[in-house]
Amino acid sequence: MKYISVILLLVGINCSCSDWLDVKPSDRISEETAFSTVAGFEEALNGIYVELNSDALYGRSLSCEFVEMLAQRYAIAEESKSNYAIADFEYDGSVAKSKIQSIWQKAYNLIANANLLLRNCELHREVLTDDYYHLCKGEALALRGMLHFDLFRLFGPVYGRDSVATSIPYYKEFALEVNPSLSGVAFMQSVIDDLTQAENELENDPIITYGIAGNPKNSFFQYRHLRLNYYAIQALLARVWMYRGVNDKAMEYAQKVIGIHETLFPWVDDLAVGGNGNIPDRMFSSELLFSLQHLNRNSIFTSLFDAQNLKLQTSLLIPRWDVVREVFRQNQSDYRYKYFLSSSADFAGVNYAVFDRYQGQDSLYNQMIPMLRISEMYMIAAEVAEKKEEALEYLNILRNNRGLRALPEGYYSQVDSYLEEEWLRELYGEGQLFFYYKRKMKTEIRSAYDPYGTKKISTYKYVLPVPDGETQYN
Numbered sequence: 325m326k327y328i329s330v331i332l333l334l335v336g337i338n339c340s341c342s343d344w345l346d347v348k349p350s351d352r353i354s355e356e357t358a359f360s361t362v363a364g365f366e367e368a369l370n371g372i373y374v375e376l377n378s379d380a381l382y383g384r385s386l387s388c389e390f391v392e393m394l395a396q397r398y399a400i401a402e403e404s405k406s407n408y409a410i411a412d413f414e415y416d417g418s419v420a421k422s423k424i425q426s427i428w429q430k431a432y433n434l435i436a437n438a439n440l441l442l443r444n445c446e447l448h449r450e451v452l453t454d455d456y457y458h459l460c461k462g463e464a465l466a467l468r469g470m471l472h473f474d475l476f477r478l479f480g481p482v483y484g485r486d487s488v489a490t491s492i493p494y495y496k497e498f499a500l501e502v503n504p505s506l507s508g509v510a511f512m513q514s515v516i517d518d519l520t521q522a523e524n525e526l527e528n529d530p531i532i533t534y535g536i537a538g539n540p541k542n543s544f545f546q547y548r549h550l551r552l553n554y555y556a557i558q559a560l561l562a563r564v565w566m567y568r569g570v571n572d573k574a575m576e577y578a579q580k581v582i583g584i585h586e587t588l589f590p591w592v593d594d595l596a597v598g599g600n601g602n603i604p605d606r607m608f609s610s611e612l613l614f615s616l617q618h619l620n621r622n623s624i625f626t627s628l629f630d631a632q633n634l635k636l637q638t639s640l641l642i643p644r645w646d647v648v649r650e651v652f653r654q655n656q657s658d659y660r661y662k663y664f665l666s667s668s669a670d671f672a673g674v675n676y677a678v679f680d681r682y683q684g685q686d687s688l689y690n691q692m693i694p695m696l697r698i699s700e701m702y703m704i705a706a707e708v709a710e711k712k713e714e715a716l717e718y719l720n721i722l723r724n725n726r727g728l729r730a731l732p733e734g735y736y737s738q739v740d741s742y743l744e745e746e747w748l749r750e751l752y753g754e755g756q757l758f759f760y761y762k763r764k765m766k767t768e769i770r771s772a773y774d775p776y777g778t779k780k781i782s783t784y785k786y787v788l789p790v791p792d793g794e795t796q797y798n
Contacts, residue, residue, distance in 0.1 A: 605689050
């Protein structure tokens with residue numbers, strides 16, 4: 325496949341919301357020219373996907389690094405003062421502030437680019453055939469909704485408790501004016517509106533007819549699992565509705581995806597994950613409803629997790645071996661334990677597990693950054709099911725496909741605790757556990773240092789501070 329690694333920079337890539345006011349008249353000419361051809365629309369949309377891989381977003385901070393530190397995934401050395409402070413929910417240090425500001429700026433910048441694309445879908449409708457129009461519009465809407473939602477999960481209030489509290493701005497247009505902040509309820513409704521409209525726009529997504537390979541006659545309509553496709557949007561809606569606490573809608577969308585996944589997104593098997601003599605598929609790639617393609621993903625491993633990098637001993641992100649064993653109940657048949665947490669290293673007399681899921685770059689699945697996977701749909705369905713028998717059935721399907729035995733009927737009353745264990749195991753290094761804790765309003769979460777201990781967290785620590793200089797505009 326071929327991605328054009330160019331993003332339409334009609335707003336500066338490092339701008340804040342307030343900097344949008346600096347757009348010059350010459351940019352109007354650039355915008356007119358950029359969207360005068362189909363290729364211009366392709367480059368603009370592809371560019372947003374490429375930039376999602378940035379360190380500030382899913383290439384690091386919102387996947388395996390910053391939010392996973394907050395979720396206590398790693399036993400960070402005290403000598404690594406900045407990271408240690410972040411894992412202790414201290415957000416006022418210079419490194420923490422820099423990371424938070426980068427997330428804010430980059431996400432809103434890409435939202436601005438999505439809005440430019442959406443505007444030009446209408447202004448230059450004559451340039452686009454119907455299939456291009458609906459695909460570009462649908463994916464841009466989905467990207468806008470997804471980015472806003474993740475900003476909300478970071479900077480917005482604890483929804484189940486403070487849903488009417490003021491949150492952050494939602495941008496539905498590229499405009500020179502700065503939008504006011506919305507209440508949590510209004511913000512979440514805007515996310516749902518965008519994603520629902522995106523679902524409607526993509527009702528003829530090539531993935532429905534051709535599968536994840538897409539339309540073989542046009543490269544822009546191929547590799548649909550590397551785009552926000554029709555089913556990925558439905559999965560995102562399941563995630564959003566559950567976060568909002570509307571269980572019936574969360575179940576509706578989870579079941580829509582579960583209903584088609586065996587055909588398009590089948591469970592991995594033990595041999596495929598292990599490589600069977602070839603390159604191991606540590607990302608469980610067949611199950612990914614949506615992933616990014618990061619051409620230099622191995623750099624994430626070498627800079628954050630590689631135990632051979634002795635210069636970074638004190639700043640490596642490594643879990644304690646005894647904590648990992650307890651999380652997985654020492655079950656060596658669990659695919660997740662066996663294939664990306666089974667190796668170990670000793671530092672200063674302590675045994676650590678090496679998280680090697682992001683290692684390798686010699687195949688497509690070793691370039692993937694996971695964004696949405698089918699297993700999350702089973703966890704959502706298990707959580708929102710009205711009957712414990714049904715919840716246990718969904719949970720057992722997931723367990724069976726991770727090399728674990730099914731829980732017997734007598735475990736109905738323990739479904740919730742076993743389900744929480746799966747949230748701990750399943751999305752390791754994917755940036756979702758902190759949001760699970762926030763949604764559940766947990767005041768104690770699993771410790772990164774004690775296999776049987778917990779760490780206290782005040783619920784206000786789930787709300788990241790809006791970066792300095794932004795509050796005056798919101």
